[in-house]
Amino acid sequence: MPKPVVNKELCIGCGTCESLCPNVFQIKDGKSEVISEECGDCNCQEVAESCPVNAISVQ
Ligand code: SF4
Known part of the structure; x- marks a missing residue:
């Protein structure tokens, strides 16, 4: 299962990922x-x- 990771130093809190x-x-x-x-059912990629800002990576 892919695991998402957020780089908080890059994140600007735009809310796109949450929505x-x-x-x-x-x-x-x-x-x-x-x-x-x-x-899970979500397409994290x-x-x-x-x-x-490319703050999310999927491992
Ligand atoms: S989409 Fe990116 S910048 Fe926006 S809240 Fe999510 S991680 Fe942060």
Whole structure:
């Protein structure tokens, strides 16, 4: 299973990842946080490509 990781230093808290995958990403204190270790039904790769500052990587 792919695991998403957010680089908080790059994240600008735009909320795109949260709106696409609310089960995986949640904005806390202006930064995205991974709340589930696994993407599950969510296409994390697509979310990573949607991040405007490339702060999400999928491992
Ligand atoms: S899409 Fe990228 S910049 Fe926007 S909140 Fe998510 S990780 Fe942060």
